[in-house]
Amino acid sequence: MAVVEIYDTTLRDGSQGEGISFSAEDKVKIALKLDKMGFHYVEGGWPGSNPKDMAFFQRIKNHRLSHARIAAFGSTRKPGIPVQEDGNIQCILAAGVSVATIFGKSWDLHVTRALGTTLEENLAMIEESVSYLKNRGLVVIYDAEHFFDGFKANAAYALATLKAAVQGGADRVVLCDTNGGSLPEEIAAIVSRVKEEVPAVLGIHCHNDGELAVANTLAAVQAGATHVQGTINGYGERCGNANLCSVIPNLTLKYGHETIPRSALAQLTELSRYVSELANLHPNPHQPFVGASAFAHKGGVHVNAILKDPRTYEHIDPALVGNRRRVLVSELSGLSNLFYKLKELNFNLDASKEETRRFLEEIKELEHQGYMFEGAEGSFELLLRRAYDNYREPFKLESLRVIIELKENSPVYSEAIIKLTVGDQVVHTAAEGNGPVNALDNALRKALEIFYPDIRRMQLTDYKVRVLDEKDGTGAVVRVLIETGDGERSWGTVGVSTNIIEASWQALVDSIAYGLLKNNGR
Numbered sequence: 001m002a003v004v005e006i007y008d009t010t011l012r013d014g015s016q017g018e019g020i021s022f023s024a025e026d027k028v029k030i031a032l033k034l035d036k037m038g039f040h041y042v043e044g045g046w047p048g049s050n051p052k053d054m055a056f057f058q059r060i061k062n063h064r065l066s067h068a069r070i071a072a073f074g075s076t077r078k079p080g081i082p083v084q085e086d087g088n089i090q091c092i093l094a095a096g097v098s099v100a101t102i103f104g105k106s107w108d109l110h111v112t113r114a115l116g117t118t119l120e121e122n123l124a125m126i127e128e129s130v131s132y133l134k135n136r137g138l139v140v141i142y143d144a145e146h147f148f149d150g151f152k153a154n155a156a157y158a159l160a161t162l163k164a165a166v167q168g169g170a171d172r173v174v175l176c177d178t179n180g181g182s183l184p185e186e187i188a189a190i191v192s193r194v195k196e197e198v199p200a201v202l203g204i205h206c207h208n209d210g211e212l213a214v215a216n217t218l219a220a221v222q223a224g225a226t227h228v229q230g231t232i233n234g235y236g237e238r239c240g241n242a243n244l245c246s247v248i249p250n251l252t253l254k255y256g257h258e259t260i261p262r263s264a265l266a267q268l269t270e271l272s273r274y275v276s277e278l279a280n281l282h283p284n285p286h287q288p289f290v291g292a293s294a295f296a297h298k299g300g301v302h303v304n305a306i307l308k309d310p311r312t313y314e315h316i317d318p319a320l321v322g323n324r325r326r327v328l329v330s331e332l333s334g335l336s337n338l339f340y341k342l343k344e345l346n347f348n349l350d351a352s353k354e355e356t357r358r359f360l361e362e363i364k365e366l367e368h369q370g371y372m373f374e375g376a377e378g379s380f381e382l383l384l385r386r387a388y389d390n391y392r393e394p395f396k397l398e399s400l401r402v403i404i405e406l407k408e409n410s411p412v413y414s415e416a417i418i419k420l421t422v423g424d425q426v427v428h429t430a431a432e433g434n435g436p437v438n439a440l441d442n443a444l445r446k447a448l449e450i451f452y453p454d455i456r457r458m459q460l461t462d463y464k465v466r467v468l469d470e471k472d473g474t475g476a477v478v479r480v481l482i483e484t485g486d487g488e489r490s491w492g493t494v495g496v497s498t499n500i501i502e503a504s505w506q507a508l509v510d511s512i513a514y515g516l517l518k519n520n521g522r
């Protein structure tokens with residue numbers, strides 16, 4: 001099978017996604033992570049467009065990379081301007097990189113309408129820009145923007161733009177589905193045609209507007225492309241780019257192509273979450289291969305089968321991409337789900353089936369009341385430990401009072417007063433917050449930190465409230481889901497009540513208790 005080069009453009013194309021902004025230091029961190037995993041190319045940004053990207057190119061020079069080559073991005077020269085006088089081209093040279101990636105127009109509509117120039121001038125712009133950078137010792141990757149739309153509109157001209165890049169000395173010619181509207185069969189047919197007519201190493205760059213970026217990328221490789229461009233988690237403009245977290249394992253594990261080293265595949269889930277963290281976005285749990293739900297099993301029939309052979313409901317071993325199998329317990333669960341969880345936690349499995357069945361019915365009743373344990377595995381494990389493991393609570397609530405004061409033209413004042421028993425000691429303290437839940441959280445931490453210093457590492461990272469019975473208005477049951485992290489792991493907990501403060505308290509208590517449990521190695 002072929003060697004397929006992996007070209008990551010998270011730092012440039014990915015950062016164009018709505019709500020994503022990487023600092024120069026973030027970009028350096030991601031580039032180093034990608035290099036360590038064996039990515040072939042990392043596109044650092046467009047040095048002619050903003051100071052942040054130029055700062056990245058300056059900082060990355062201080063690091064010795066083992067695998068990846070850093071690429072600077074830019075466009076061909078502007079119409080009517082000598083290439084040596086074009087500011088964008090000169091910024092690429094000033095970036096001090098060994099690889100230049102430049103894009104040019106393949107679609108005649110873009111040449112005449114967007115650029116406002118002639119078809120002949122566009123061909124000259126492509127060839128001269130590639131040749132100029134090539135003659136200065138750079139590896140030149142030519143991105144043929146809007147190639148597939150251009151080919152469908154005017155195949156002869158689209159092919160002529162590629163031949164101009166090859167004539168200029170391009171090392172790679174990348175076919176771009178910039179609007180993301182092509183279909184896999186179109187991609188395969190056009191790449192095959194290009195391969196026959198253009199003597200170049202071909203690449204593919206797909207956007208996801210039809211939710212086909214991964215499929216289109218795979219189709220292009222099967223048709224002869226050996227250079228793949230995409231982003232981590234599929235981040236990118238509009239609907240995003242081809243998701244390398246799906247492309248790479250499909251190419252490697254399903255097609256048998258050589259991409260990044262096989263050993264690095266086991267770091268793919270960690271990479272996905274690392275980039276999400278730096279992008280300040282919650283990881284998508286339903287993302288294939290690397291999402292938390294990618295190998296999660298809920299239905300009792302499914303769990304019963306995977307206990308016998310995981311291949312029954314898993315297309316790969318999750319460990320191959322650094323992920324793990326998860327069995328969820330809910331109203332859809334059977335005994336198999338519960339036995340799996342007990343085994344996972346190394347609990348004594350001597351409990352009778354009848355005893356376990358009663359516990360399962362209790363779980364289903366709690367879910368009927370509004371609890372949701374598939375999103376709150378911390379609360380669920382605590383329930384299990386209380387039932388099967390002689391679990392002792394780290395503290396006990398004696399009393400709790402929350403004061404909220406609202407005055408005209410003044411901010412809301414919130415204070416929580418709490419009294420706890422920890423071992424044989426009673427703690428009585430109070431704390432303010434920017435709301436009642438924040439005040440609760442602050443008071444609980446303040447009371448417990450002297451006994452459990454590890455609490456200082458725990459941070460509430462997400463807080464969600466859902467009204468379960470809208471028809472009951474303000475008297476409805478609410479479910480509070482809390483996510484907490486300590487820098488190494490994160491966990492979810494749940495609380496349910498007609499009182500939002502009580503539901504929040506339940507989830508907060510479980511979040512602290514579960515964190516302490518895990519920090520003690522259990």
